[in-house]
Amino acid sequence: MSDLHRKWYPIASSSDLPKRHVYQAQLLGREFAVWRADDGYVNVWENRCLHRGVRLSIGINNGSDLKCQYHGWRYANRTAGCTYIPAHPADAPARTICNNTYPAQEAHGLVWAGEQASGDLPPLDGFEAATVLRPVPVLAPMEMVVEALLAYGWDDSCSGRANADGSVTVTAADGAEVRLFVQPMDSNRSAIRGVSNQPVKGADRIRLLKRHSWLMQELRSQIEACASSQEAPPPYQPVIARVSEDLVDIPAIGTEMRKAELRVQVAGKEMTAEGIVSLRLEPVKGSLPTFQPGAHIDVHLPNGLVRQYSITNGPGETDHYRIGVKREPNSKGGSAAIHDAVKAGDVLAISAPRNNFPLRRNAEHTIFVAGGIGVTPLISMARALNAQGLSFEFHYFVQSDDHVAFKPQIGEYEQALILHKALTPEATGARLTEILAEPGFARHVYICGPGPMLEAARAIAAEQGWSDETVHFEYFANTAEVDDSTAFEVDLARSAMTLKVPAGKTILEVLRENGIDMPSSCEQGACGTCRCGVIEGAVKHQDVYLSDAEKAEGKSIMTCVSRAVSDRLILDI
């Protein structure tokens, strides 16, 4: 990296980024896709999709994410993380699929960027109400253009001077001043981007722009005549960064344990419903990793407990995570700690988002069934489908109006929202039977809620002909009693180790004692993070994550709770 790469350059005018547009820019030979999200954030990304290299500047700006034209991959506002791969709708994309982003700022009507830019933008005192001139492309190296700009002027009183930041200031006797920056698009291609200190409007503005365009074109001809008489420098060869190694072989194997790698500040804490508090978590520094609809985070509480909470954010809401926490009357201290001890301004440790409840977006119709606080992951899913205009209905079972959480968020899809209030278990069952009356081609159901309701919904769905692959669910907790009285051996096929799992210990614990890096989150068989492949041996499943079909198949195990029926299991680790 040379000094050139550490500087800020204007690469576009703010007016080049109208709503839902993607602008193609170039700096030092590298192309950028530049786009403004609906929340105003300006994204400056490398102009190629990580999948097959297609320019993202021909992609679609959805306001919250950028969709590649070729295979419909979606990259989130701000983080550039891939949130959806349509070819594999049942999979959550690996968190490491993330496009290259570059530092960007917007100031004085210009968008500034640099491959490794840091520090402050060039100061522009006296240009607070400036007019941005039309950019002028010049087929010449940057240095030659800067040199020629020193002689730029619109009347005899004009004089130019070079500034330490590489720009040129031209001042007239009447105080009119123009600051000219040169954007090195490539070694032999530049753009002059100027700002005038005259805050003109309407016809005066057009007159000013025309006058400068005219004069600049004359200067451009002179510079290009001069440049064409010299040998052109070789074009810059921007380095294309290689993708991370774990993306080469598929599927990627998670290597993280229960880590609290992020620090977030509680930026807001408010009651969103009876007994449910909503927390807005913002990064202490830098930005937050990309989340996908259905994802959860581990929250490490001041009292040492670790709890999982689903992210409720809509697509593109990438500057914070919003979670909902219900006060559990039988709380072991998790929900009570959040309700009573955590306050706005506190810093919490959290894990990066993990998605074990991925949302398919290839359904013709999706039915969401939420019970109580189980609404949280489904809110994020429904917001994603709603933004894409896909068909869905959202059933929300609550005790009363006061228990309806996240009203502004679910209000986004009012047309699909159906509240079911104060139903008895029997009435709930009858209602579920109606809701789940019509299985069919490309129809999917997502259920999250209290254990008994979830069990009922799954049973009713199965009865009415919904296949296992079309019914997706997430339990908050595994309430079943876990039997850990057996002892057995595990063979680790890839690590070539044999380990003894004694009574009273989980496979996960034994793996960790022996230095095997295994990710986990809830550690009670509900979340699916510690899932591992089984090559041989019968499994005693004690989790609530796997579907009945997956359990019967016996190809996966939740290492935090499940055990061997036989004396030995061969695991794919």
Add this chain to the structure above:
Amino acid sequence: MPELKCKDPVAVNLWYAIAPLEDVKDARVQRSVLLEQPIAYTRNDAGDVVVWAYEGRPGDAPGDRALPVKERFGYFWTTLGMPERDIFPIPEYEEEDRRNIHAASFGVNASAPRLVENFLDMGHFPFVHTDILGAEPHTEVKEYFVEVSEERDEILASNCKFWQPMAAASSSGGADVDYIYRVPHPFCSVLYKSSPLDDGRNDVIAIFIQPFNQEQVRVHMLLSLLDDNSDDTQIRLFQQTIFGQDKPILENQYPKRLPLDPRAETPIRADKSAIAYRRWLSGKGVAYGVIPPSA
């Protein structure tokens, strides 16, 4: 004999389709380019297609730079080198009840291997060929098989299924359509698609790519169909519509040459055939139109 600009012995020693025979009717001399080498062709007095390399002006006869010629699948093929193998077979082409049609030759500002990968790819159907070969939200690429046949030295992707909104003119709704893909030549591919009109038999579509240089090509498309209903113009227009949708995507891929380094791009399971193709090219040592893996 002047030296060739193409330094890749693998690419030089391959056969390439240059033009459909129906376009070489008379003694007019026509010009083209193969691997940066200007070539000319015509039909001689005996009625045979003759091809030669030239520099400057083509002249009107082969002179001492005549190139080998083969007629196959309705095209004439030539080579700048000395291929050890014959042109690969497409047995279906010979079946009596088929209609063999030259659909079109398209110029594309892209490398030949990028075109082959696009031809093998099903995942883009709903996004690029919207409402024809695919439609959102039906975007899933189901598991399929890929094998590299040592004996025939070609890649075979089979059991490929993709949901298509209008599989045939007679369909009342969407259905899974079956595909089989062959890559029998670094710059040619053949696909077999279940015929809507004849159960158990396949329509065949083949592309034969003629690289002008590493980043510009002409692609010749052959159809061998079991369709008696549509006329040639309808069939050609359909294929031209499809190709017209692919072209802007292909011309916006960066880098233009296909990177063979496995870490250059991000493959997914749906790209199994493309991964096999990249490995196969690496194994053959193909250097033309690709960015070889760094050592």
